[in-house]
Amino acid sequence: MCSGSPDAFELKAVRRREANGRLVVAVVAFASLLFAVAADARELKVCADPNNMPFSNAAGQGFENKIAQIIAKELDARLSYTWWAQRRGFVRNTLKAGLCDLIPGTPANLEILRATAPYYRSTYVFVTRRDSPEITSFNDPRLRTLRIGVQLIGDDGANSPPAQALGRRGIVGHLVGYPVYGDYSAPNPPARIVEAVASGEIDVAVVWGPLAGYFAAKQKTPLRITPVTPRIDGPQLPMVYDISMGVRRGDDALRGEVDAALAKHKAEIDATLARYGVPRLDIGGSADR
Template sequence: MSGDFGRRTKPIGALPLSVLAIIGAVKCADADQLPLRVCADPNNLPFSNSAGEGFENKIVSLVADHLQRPLEYVWRAQRRGFMREGLNSGECDLVAAIPSGAPMALTTRPYYRSTYVFVSKPGEPAVSSFDDPSLRERTIGVQLIGDDGMNTPPAHALAERRIVGNVRGFMVYGDYRNDHPISEIVHAVATGEVDVAAVWGPVAGYFAREEKPPLVVTSIAGSPEARVPMTFDISMGVRRTDKQLKAQVDDALSSLAPQIKEILVSYGVPVLWVDTDSR
């Protein structure tokens, strides 16, 4: 029996091309079905949470469907080490909502652009510029990242104008024991803890409308020559060596642009839209 089997068995190179094509197709299909592993924060609305209620949850789901790959989350609090220990260690393949050109990843074309905004109570004078004289008299909330100089653009803009004594800081990360801790700065306006707050647009737009009554969101006026920009393009990120996945996600973001914009608008994100095909 073994001798007959040996005589009938052909080396792989002798298999008909049609058979090789089928084998190749099966292997490619298997590769395409590998999960798209996304690192995301389980408690970071409006961006993401473990219940899939954030707008980034909705957008990465669209991308995974477009790539015909099952979506798999790797939940990790968005703290120091998020990129290094998640994406770049190989724990996941993709992260959403990082600034375009960020050095810690290979970033896709931007899928939206947003801006810092001022949040104030309805009926009170709205602020649209850091040069507004009233800012020297009003209590101002700003988001802070740390004490190592890596603070948010509004914090730097106020410091440049020597507006310091009436500023109250709210950590970007917030108290993780609470639900959606990043909302604290917006809620502080509603309660009167601060008079006005300078907040990243997606955070402000989402939580300002949750307050009763809804708070007023005003884009921060800037100029092209300003040293501290307030407007940023937002991309997704893959490992710097994963150029093939980047190209696939780029294609998905371009094709899905209308649906993505609809999601962003539904979450109250102040969108300064970008033409992803031109990037």
């Protein structure tokens, strides 16, 4: 036997339809709100090289990728990338062209952009096999008889600061050049100079520290890395560089936000650099691994 009248059942049905209608309206309104929030969400657009470990790659495995994630999270922004091979004209064709707002890993004195405060300082290093004598200085007389690998910078094969330092001493007869860019069809082309030390192709290499520290640890042959001396060769040839992030000139608002994030997360960033084997120097110039 039914416990209610037909009118009661009709009233309940009407109320159910009204409740369902209100639910549909609420769901649509909530979905619209989510869409609006997503559309208005902040985006941190970064330009980076897609094949340049340990700094960055398209899979997000480089330490600059990891630090960019830290910055984006602090800014409550979605991280996106414009990938561009880091050749000559990189800043002009990316940041200045409006393709991104931030470039990690730029020298602090690069005038074409507005640099943040440095988040690490590194140095060129000598890379040698552990079963061979350690080289610590460009003034070591043994360099005159060793096969020395040097990095060549730029599409035109310009000399790196270590190559110039060796040239100033007349140490040129046994130099072997390794382009920083290398064969871009292969993964991690800058690693070739470190691999050449491990294989015995060359006796010693002079390599930018972050690259050397990362790839030296991956070789089957035990290698050592030693910061070069002198750290400033002559009046205008530094071997030590402060590394910052870069924004467009005039974008002081973003620069200030990134500076604050770098300072707030310094311990996390330092741990990231250490995990990738980046040789760092403190403000006083002493080594900090």
